[in-house]
Amino acid sequence: MNRFVIADPDKCIGCHTCEVACVVAHAGNNMFVQEESGADFYPRLTVVETDEVTAPVQCRHCEDAPCANVCPNGSITSKDNSIFINQDSCIGCKTCMLVCPYGAITMVPAHKGGQKQLQSGLRSNTSGAWSRKERIVANKCDLCEDSGKGPECVRVCPTNALQFIVPSQIEDSISRKRLASAQSLQQFSGFSRL
Amino acid sequence: MSYKDPIIHIDEQLCTGCRRCAAVCPVDAIIGEPGHPQTIDAHRCVVCGQCVQICTAYAADNESTTASRAVKLQERGQLPNVREPLFAAYSSGDIQKVKAVLADPKRFKVVQCAPAIRVSLAEEFGLPFGTLTPGKMAAALRRLKFDRIYDTNFAADVTIMEEGSELIGRVMSGERLPMFTSCCPAWVKHAETAAPELLEHLSSCKSPMQMGGALFKTYGAELDGIAPSDIFSVAVMPCTCKKFECSREEMSVDGCREVDLVITTRELASLIKDQGIDFIHLPDEPFDSPLGKYSGAGSIFGVTGGVMEAAIRTGYELITHEQIPNLQLDFVRGEEGIRTAEVQIGDLELKVAVVAGLKYVDAVLAKVAEGTCPYHFIEVMACPEGCVSGGGQPKLLLETQRKIAYQARKSAVYRHDSHQKVRKSHENPDIIKLYKDFLGEPLGHTSHHLLHTKFVDRSLKEEMS
Numbered sequence: 316m317n318r319f320v321i322a323d324p325d326k327c328i329g330c331h332t333c334e335v336a337c338v339v340a341h342a343g344n345n346m347f348v349q350e351e352s353g354a355d356f357y358p359r360l361t362v363v364e365t366d367e368v369t370a371p372v373q374c375r376h377c378e379d380a381p382c383a384n385v386c387p388n389g390s391i392t393s394k395d396n397s398i399f400i401n402q403d404s405c406i407g408c409k410t411c412m413l414v415c416p417y418g419a420i421t422m423v424p425a426h427k428g429g430q431k432q433l434q435s436g437l438r439s440n441t442s443g444a445w446s447r448k449e450r451i452v453a454n455k456c457d458l459c460e461d462s463g464k465g466p467e468c469v470r471v472c473p474t475n476a477l478q479f480i481v482p483s484q485i486e487d488s489i490s491r492k493r494l495a496s497a498q499s500l501q502q503f504s505g506f507s508r509l
Numbered sequence: 510m511s512y513k514d515p516i517i518h519i520d521e522q523l524c525t526g527c528r529r530c531a532a533v534c535p536v537d538a539i540i541g542e543p544g545h546p547q548t549i550d551a552h553r554c555v556v557c558g559q560c561v562q563i564c565t566a567y568a569a570d571n572e573s574t575t576a577s578r579a580v581k582l583q584e585r586g587q588l589p590n591v592r593e594p595l596f597a598a599y600s601s602g603d604i605q606k607v608k609a610v611l612a613d614p615k616r617f618k619v620v621q622c623a624p625a626i627r628v629s630l631a632e633e634f635g636l637p638f639g640t641l642t643p644g645k646m647a648a649a650l651r652r653l654k655f656d657r658i659y660d661t662n663f664a665a666d667v668t669i670m671e672e673g674s675e676l677i678g679r680v681m682s683g684e685r686l687p688m689f690t691s692c693c694p695a696w697v698k699h700a701e702t703a704a705p706e707l708l709e710h711l712s713s714c715k716s717p718m719q720m721g722g723a724l725f726k727t728y729g730a731e732l733d734g735i736a737p738s739d740i741f742s743v744a745v746m747p748c749t750c751k752k753f754e755c756s757r758e759e760m761s762v763d764g765c766r767e768v769d770l771v772i773t774t775r776e777l778a779s780l781i782k783d784q785g786i787d788f789i790h791l792p793d794e795p796f797d798s799p800l801g802k803y804s805g806a807g808s809i810f811g812v813t814g815g816v817m818e819a820a821i822r823t824g825y826e827l828i829t830h831e832q833i834p835n836l837q838l839d840f841v842r843g844e845e846g847i848r849t850a851e852v853q854i855g856d857l858e859l860k861v862a863v864v865a866g867l868k869y870v871d872a873v874l875a876k877v878a879e880g881t882c883p884y885h886f887i888e889v890m891a892c893p894e895g896c897v898s899g900g901g902q903p904k905l906l907l908e909t910q911r912k913i914a915y916q917a918r919k920s921a922v923y924r925h926d927s928h929q930k931v932r933k934s935h936e937n938p939d940i941i942k943l944y945k946d947f948l949g950e951p952l953g954h955t956s957h958h959l960l961h962t963k964f965v966d967r968s969l970k971e972e973m974s
Binding site: 328329330331332334335336338339356362364369470471473 | 527
């Protein structure tokens, strides 16, 4: 079973610390020093705020991941109990974004070594000059797999609104519920057959 | 001229009402319901900018409800090249004005940098926390077309001469004790607002920044043969409240503003990037003499306990006429909270306290009001670990980074001090020359005219009447 992060909307105060932490975890501290214009600030989870609910939303790492099933070139795979997007082979077709029932996938400019990646052939005409178009790729929660320390958003949330759910936790929880259920049957023991 | 802009703002379009800013505000100036945009009570606000540091609610580029990024940057007084997301809590910028003046060849442009800038500026260019770059900083300012690269550290040495002499006088006569430091403008504003009846306990010294400003337009103007009115004086500060301080009405000398504009560390970094200066590869260059030469004592003003340590290094020798046995005074160094110590200076047992974080000062003020405060000298810094943790410093996005960054910046300050040839203010040759040629003696007539000030009662009852 896959691991995933999930938020408790009753605890979330909408401070966006998780989003900021997500960006720092993936870009390091140098995110504002690259020499390009515009703010490259692409968190892999999104805090949603309405009058009724406040909570970050992120990839659920579905067992039968719709995004992986529609990817035309196999860029989305199951890896180490998670659903992983290979941005190196992604062609930016956006199909995964359309089918994701959680809205957890966004399209972002691809980066390598702090530089935006440009396409080899595709050009665009902006403000009267032709230039190579940047590569755009699918982006979503990767459980901070590169850090080796688990999801950063969970660690930084000031109200502990985020939980990292791993399969063994679910198993334990279900075992406890079954045990409680079995114990609650005792009060009916010896009832006559209907 | 008085600054009508409250300087610290919360953008109601972006604020999500998480109230983490209210939790760090030392004076409870942030008002609002959870989940709704917060507002700032400008009367209580001390402009320390800690809310600006902690805020993480930002404008996502795809939100159509908010004004465009370019419009907001313009409104905030920032340059269009700023790469950070726009966070809800922010401080008004003055960098556009500075950029305009730098392009004017007719003005004589003088700049000073606070001690805490040289230990944090490099972070904005991707270098590790606590990278020490005084030489690159001076080189960058020269390339930005400042005519004189002077330094607040020099003025900090002057402050020690004045404040140390004042402390000795007050301890000997037993008058108006304890004496509080007055270099932190947020602390001064809080004292004026919350405890105006205790203002006589503040040192009458202006802050190093204002002393520097006053000297640049008098002593400096004489040395350079420039009319004071032609000098445009900029200060780079780790502090948002310095913008408030430089605009205080009384901070003028012979009809000129002492400091014309204050920009923060972050604003300076954005201007360096805007001008295409390759900061990382700049050579180390010196500050300009004589108003840019400083001692180790001047350079430790940037950390909590630094003013105290610098004052003791000089005070000890002024009183005993002997060398201080140990220059590194570990007992005043430390972190957020209150630290106390007793220092034996000849026959005098000097009782000192260091307050780091404005929220801790009210207990001390209560004791002073009761007349039961046992200390002679109390240093107060509004920010948690002194100026290295100021509201205008490079923004730290995560709490986990905060501790590491403060520690690294502090270590860099102490490292800088320990590498200086001269480590006591009264031994700085340019300070000796300044007193010999211009000021005469500490607390003398010229000093009083240029370097000392009075405080204002800002309590509400005063404003009502």
